[in-house]
Amino acid sequence: MPDDSSLAQKRTVSGGTAEDALDVLADRSPKGRFSRLLPFMGPAFIASVAYIDPGNFATNIQGGARFGYTLLWVIVASNLMAMLLQTLSAKLGIATGWNLAEHCRRRFSRPVVAVMWGLMEIVAMATDLAEFLGAAVGFNLLFGIPLWVAGILTAIATFLILGLERYGFRPIEAVITALVGIVSVSYLVETVLDRPNWGDVLYHSVVPQFSGAESVLLATGILGATVMPHAIYLHSALTQGRVVVRDPVQLHRLFRYELVDVIVAMGLASLINMAMLIMAATTFFQHGMTGVGSLETAHRTLEPLLGKGSSWIFAVSLLASGLSSSAVGTMAGQVMMQGFLKRRIPVWIRRIVTIIPSLVVISIGLDPTRTLVISQVVLCFGLPFAIVPLIMFTSSKSVMGVLVNHPATTAATGIVATLIIALNVYLVYQVFAAG
Numbered sequence: 180m181p182d183d184s185s186l187a188q189k190r191t192v193s194g195g196t197a198e199d200a201l202d203v204l205a206d207r208s209p210k211g212r213f214s215r216l217l218p219f220m221g222p223a224f225i226a227s228v229a230y231i232d233p234g235n236f237a238t239n240i241q242g243g244a245r246f247g248y249t250l251l252w253v254i255v256a257s258n259l260m261a262m263l264l265q266t267l268s269a270k271l272g273i274a275t276g277w278n279l280a281e282h283c284r285r286r287f288s289r290p291v292v293a294v295m296w297g298l299m300e301i302v303a304m305a306t307d308l309a310e311f312l313g314a315a316v317g318f319n320l321l322f323g324i325p326l327w328v329a330g331i332l333t334a335i336a337t338f339l340i341l342g343l344e345r346y347g348f349r350p351i352e353a354v355i356t357a358l359v360g361i362v363s364v365s366y367l368v369e370t371v372l373d374r375p376n377w378g379d380v381l382y383h384s385v386v387p388q389f390s391g392a393e394s395v396l397l398a399t400g401i402l403g404a405t406v407m408p409h410a411i412y413l414h415s416a417l418t419q420g421r422v423v424v425r426d427p428v429q430l431h432r433l434f435r436y437e438l439v440d441v442i443v444a445m446g447l448a449s450l451i452n453m454a455m456l457i458m459a460a461t462t463f464f465q466h467g468m469t470g471v472g473s474l475e476t477a478h479r480t481l482e483p484l485l486g487k488g489s490s491w492i493f494a495v496s497l498l499a500s501g502l503s504s505s506a507v508g509t510m511a512g513q514v515m516m517q518g519f520l521k522r523r524i525p526v527w528i529r530r531i532v533t534i535i536p537s538l539v540v541i542s543i544g545l546d547p548t549r550t551l552v553i554s555q556v557v558l559c560f561g562l563p564f565a566i567v568p569l570i571m572f573t574s575s576k577s578v579m580g581v582l583v584n585h586p587a588t589t590a591a592t593g594i595v596a597t598l599i600i601a602l603n604v605y606l607v608y609q610v611f612a613a614g
Contacts, residue, residue, distance in 0.1 A: 200422040204429040219436035221352035222417035223444035229410035230448040232504035233313025243459025244471040248383040253398045257405035258449035272418035274582035279415040280518020296519035302561035303512035311537040314501025320494040340506040358503035365496035366454035373461040408565035409511035416514040427581040566596040
């Protein structure tokens, strides 16, 4: 166990939930199978918010509008890869009681740690800025208010969400899960209104294919928008010290319950991403509107095609996505700063630091959708600095003990990491080559 005042002590669940979890692990709980799962659900739902943030809205809508259902399999494959990486991150926190950033601080030299922290701060700020903009655009589309006023409303809303941390981690988990639920229900309704061809949806979900060179580039963008370095760092912090056991049998049980959390949460995120692309394919591509690429255009175009309710639902889902991901982005920044530097600043200061550049971006009139896409490029620079140390630590017996990776898991993760990093480098090359 960590011997300093790490986040483990800050982020334990409420006493009742922790006791319920320990009873389940010790086989003392009389509850049914479903009720036994509940104390362990939550961390993956928070991490999964990064996979349905406004950046995903932008890439999925472009993918569906331009290529129909063709790239659905990319979303399925991307989320399976992300599921594997998030599982390893959660396991690192469970097995060691330390998060990924704390492990880096303990095991790497100071110059290396300083460089990693600097890169991750840039990643966290770029992510937070883009997600802040997504929520502001949601307010703007929903109420028709100026974007700068929408930005201030976004700041107030995320302050309120983050303020729940003083009551423990369970209230934040509940609010974030509720916001994810709103996005889920919104896209369920959109999918019903769309009336997609389910045979084509199923076929393209499992059969890999492209439709020209541009579809390859967009597929790379969808993958780049899926795996997020800040989510990898955050997940290990959400599980460290959340439920503490040292018995090897109970550790394996705890990991299996957290695995269910990851599968359910990331599976839901995958379905939401697929619903975004299906909506764009059915509504825009099949009506010949292949040029729909921005959030504002998608919102404006939905109303004449599917009715006023559809554009309202789209704005609500974007707002819920932006608020939840903006709050989670700020949390990830806190985790990384404390992990790398062993220092913590008040969350409201970090929030203000993010608000200022966001309001500047809004005031000078930069295209919010373009800003979201650029943020995905910034994220790819941070990916190797999250994935590589994660594989190093989780494949070490001395670090992980009984929860060390099976060699096949390490090999599979290495292949996934190589593919993700290579595709993201290709994406950056294409972005700069295209000017």
